[in-house]
Amino acid sequence: MTRTTRVDEALPLNTVLAGDCIEVMNGLPAGSVDLIFADPPYNLQLKNQLHRPDNSRVDAVDDAWDQFSSFEAYDAFTRAWLAAAKRLLKPGGAIWVIGSYHNVFRLGAELQNQGYWILNDVVWRKSNPMPNFRGKRFTNAHETLIWASVGEGAKYTFNYEALKALNEGIQMRSDWVIPICNGHERLKDDQGDKAHPTQKPEALLHRVLVGTTNPGDVVLDPFFGTGTTGAVAKMLGRDFIGIEREEAYRKVAEKRLAKVRRFDREALTVSAGKRQEPRVPFGQLVERGLLSPGEMLQSPRGKIAKIRADGTLVSENVKGSIHQVGAALEGAPSCNGWTYWSFKREGKSVPIDVLRQQIRSEMHD
């Protein structure tokens, strides 16, 4: 009696494979994977040490695996692993990659070059990013994910209703607010140091897997690290394949995975909740043209102040925020500028708080 070997039987499901991800992927059967989630090295190109204003040293990502000699070398690496990944994907499969401005443009361009079809780019907006300590750039407060199918017109999985439910009944957008991974979720080594420099939050993988896979799907992560993809896949009833070169990371991942129980959502409910009125900087009223630089504001007792282009006020040699100038004019220790200042419209005096409410109502859309 003949027997057809099913592809899945050859797959090392729910294990962590050792070795270089390109070689390992090339040894797996083609067309056998539903989703690939890849968090490749970012090629950060850090040169000097950085200290916080309190003189403590920032623990930088200086690992050897993040070093490349040039963009050409990084591109060659990217080309190779993306090609190996494409071979593994089923016709209805898809890929997610994550990166920062150091590498994500090269990732995206190479995805397109290889015929992957980009479905969305998604922004992970970190609610608690590391600040810019020297005040030389914008706070690097996000990372970018790219979601792509295997080609133009290819099928792919998208669980629209599930994502809508995750988002309190509103269609899920391309920007996701999720805290960085720290606290009890952050894995530590025996010395109490972080086990991996760039562990991703489970909430991020939860949204990816709920949204773009089905239970029973095979999810492969070629840069497995400490196994966040595997842990969330296991919780959600998906099969995973991890590939990781570093033995230390594999060990941490295996220990972690052994503890994970399917449908254990404890860690995942954390990211929900906490809705408060969004903070509206006064400067936004100026940027949006609701108030103009040069326009005058009035205090309850008739004092006036001029608005500047950066959203600060000037009055009687006092400069600063709406709160600071209000406090200075009143000789008070503090002042709520939102209720203190008014502007003129059609002869009437209108509190600036009205404009804040207008912006807030737009934000809820």
Added chain:
Amino acid sequence: MTRTTRVDEALPLNTVLAGDCIEVMNGLPAGSVDLIFADPPYNLQLKNQLHRPDNSRVDAVDDAWDQFSSFEAYDAFTRAWLAAAKRLLKPGGAIWVIGSYHNVFRLGAELQNQGYWILNDVVWRKSNPMPNFRGKRFTNAHETLIWASVGEGAKYTFNYEALKALNEGIQMRSDWVIPICNGHERLKDDQGDKAHPTQKPEALLHRVLVGTTNPGDVVLDPFFGTGTTGAVAKMLGRDFIGIEREEAYRKVAEKRLAKVRRFDREALTVSAGKRQEPRVPFGQLVERGLLSPGEMLQSPRGKIAKIRADGTLVSENVKGSIHQVGAALEGAPSCNGWTYWSFKREGKSVPIDVLRQQIRSEMHD
């Protein structure tokens, strides 16, 4: 009598130039522009208009090749205009480009290939995006901007304090929440249809220009469209140069620009940081008798140091500047001596920075 032609005299400031932006840029003097803001098109009719880098024509072939050749043609276009832009920038200049996932990865990769140095990628998070009607993808709720200097280590303008003020005292992040351009701000043509398909909100340009230019700077926009960059530049007291190929857009832009008024000078003044303050050597406090040689200074943790006649300190076998001695006593890599040391007056401990402020205020007289 000989006369040196200043570069600025050749610049067509505050006008909208007609023509292909690459040709027009190549006709302007090198090193004459402080900032370029570019919103390049990505829905080009590539096949008949563009050439490969070697000037061979791009022909339509089968679908797969067509896909690849289209990217190649787009890359050639990107390469050409980014190179022309780089030539125009001053050594301390910078560029902003904006795009969506269709083109931004190719823009970013080519910026890096040409030696531009990416400073941040910034996400414009739209507070009121168009929903995804078919429910097949995430709501496309953002676009990406890339901010880059002309090269690694190059100087660039960043008004940190002004941006912080715009954000109510918290340093500005890389994700900006700004509504899309509609309502009163959205320009209409004679038929009442939108005059341009992708008009950018003035709030976006306001933040870009307040944050990364100074009054009087020259801002060039090679894809001027209906002139948002020019309008905001004019309001903010920056000079602009617009380039636009389509006559219809130029007409709308010129009509729009004629109506824009510049804000008054005081309103354009923006919060500046301590880096702008003149440097005061510590020795001046001794020379002027505000502190005396032999007098003792105290650190926050009670250590003491003696002032010498040349403005250096001695403490526990350490000699040197206020900064060097402070750093040595704390075992820190660096130390701001101005905020570290205090002296005694009438039994009270007074930070020496108070004396620096006194000297600075005298300098203003």
Added chain:
DNA sequence: ACAGATCATGAATCCATCT
């Protein structure tokens, strides 16, 4: 035990000027 203060830390391409 509990509240409040203090400390530690996270994918970071993080200085300007003078000698």
Added chain:
DNA sequence: AAGATGGATTCATGATCTG
């Protein structure tokens, strides 16, 4: 041109310490 020096610069969160 390279090296030395002055001195400016941080937000959110969880853990640990203090009273």
